[in-house]
Amino acid sequence: MPNPSLNALPTPCLLVDETRMQANIDAMNAQLQRLGVPLRPHLKTCKNIEIARAMLAGHPGAAAVSTLAEADYFFRHGITDLLYAVGIAPGKLAAVAERIEAGMDLTIILDQAATANAVVSAGRQLGCRFRVMLEIDADGARAGFRPDDPDLVSTARKLVEAGADLAGVMVHAGGSYGCSSRQAIVDMAATERRAAVTAAERLGAHGLQCRQVSVGSTPTALRAQDLAGVTEVRAGVYIFQDLVMAGLGICTESEIAVSVLTEVIGHRKAQGEVLVDAGWMALSRDRGTASQARDRGYGLVRDLDGSDLGEVIVQATNQEHGILAGPDNAAVRLADFPVGRRLRILPNHACATAAQHAHYWLLDNQEPARLLRRCNGW
Ligand SMILES: Cc1ncc(COP(=O)(O)O)c(C=O)c1O
Structure with a gap:
């Protein structure tokens, strides 16, 4: 059966423009090639093997995941070196051990002496040699040992003495998402690198060698000047x-590869607002642009072919309704948005919006070419 056209796809659904996606891959690869450091793509955004393979091309083949469901899915598809990049919950150690036993090269992370104790005792109980990276905090944004934390060395030592495999250190500069200038992101990338390297050097000075010194977020990866x-x-x-x-200046709006296809279902005439069939179930509740210079509500509206329609945004959402208006709730010309017109909505946060969907339609030349499954859940 031929694929349905964009006009026939059931709405709401998730679209990925393959050409834009490949351009984003090329841009990251060019940057990392300049810096001479390989990529361990984080697969929590795509959660799909075909896209993962495109991200991995030209790199060593190791990846990061955010759930054990992702680890299982990608392992089934042949990706074995997986970093589970969320601080390990002691309650998951038996599940991790099972996967290691099954042949997965699974690395866990931790940033607490108490978690290291749990890893040591689970390792003994389960007869499992856990591979561990210590999470380092560069910016106070979330988790990690500060590079000069006395617990860093004692925790690493405890793990090594108990027979665990200390792979190294990792940093995620989540503070980069709140930066307000290009220079601030450049500086954040330097801070992220310094935190990782300082921690690794400190451990090394105590005879605790780090094979891996891992950093990254999209803004810092694309703005780093030096990754020595x-x-x-x-x-x-x-x-x-x-x-x-886009609000951070890391990409332009026309480089955004993912969007939600939706259809106009009505009007709120008095307010000059348009109702579409993509509410928060299709877009997510993410309001990540609310703290940026340009608040894009729940998403920015584009024409069916992805072209610019000016500043029409999803101002409000119900579960299955999106309400479109101009900036500051300005009325739009309702005649421009007749019932049945199809539109695309660019998301605030691609990971959050994509997570609302089980599948993507991959577009080739603006035509649905392939339906790709996502491995949602935990
Ligand atoms: C530990 C870790 N590493 C890497 C990333 C990737 O960052 P980004 O989504 O900005 O590419 C994330 C994102 O949340 C993360 O939590």
């Missing part, structure tokens, strides 16, 4: 880019 001492970069959202990244 770093062995790999992790990035995920660059694959699709999104409005938050």
Whole structure:
């Protein structure tokens, strides 16, 4: 059966423009080639093997995941070196051990002496040699040992003495998402690198060698000027880019590869607003642009072919309704948005919007070419 056209796809659904996606891959690869560091793509954004293979092309084949469901899915498809890049919950150690037993090269991360104790005792109980990276905090944004934390060395030592495999250190400069200038992101990338390298050097000075020194977020990866001492970069959202990244100046809106296809279902005439069949179930509740210079509501509206329609945004959402208006709730010309007109909505946060969907339609030349499955859930 031939693929349906964009006019016939059931709405709402998720579209990925393959040409834009490949351009995003090429841009990241060119940057990392300049810096001489390989990519460990973070697959939490795409959650699909075909897209993952495109991200991995030309790199060593190692990847990062954010759930064990992703680890299982990508392992089934032949990706074996997987970094589970969320601080390990002690309750998951038995599940991790099972996967290692099954042949997965699974690395876990931790940033607490208490978690290291749990890893040591689970290792003994389960007869499993866990591979561990210590998470380092560069910016106070989320988690990690500060590079000068006395617990860093004692925790690493405890793990090594108990027979665990200390692979190295990793940093995620989540503070990069809140930067307000290009220079601030350049500086954040330098801070991220320094935190990782300082921690690794400190451990090395105590005889605790780090094979891996891992950094990354999309903004810092794309703005880093120097990655001396770093062995790999992790990035995920660059694959699709999104409005938050555009607000940071990391991409342009026309480089955003993912969008939600929707159809006009009505009007709120008095307000000059348009109702579409993509609400928060299709777009997510993410309001990541709210703190940026340009607040894009729940998404920016584009024409069916992806072209610019000016500043029409999803101002509000119900579960299955999106309400479109201009900036500051300005009325739009309702005659321009007749019932049945199809539109695309660019997401604030690609990971969050994509997570609302089980599949993507991959577009080739603006025509649906392939339906790709995502491995959602935990
Ligand atoms: C630990 C870790 N590494 C890498 C990334 C990738 O960052 P980005 O989504 O900006 O590409 C994330 C994103 O949340 C992360 O949590």
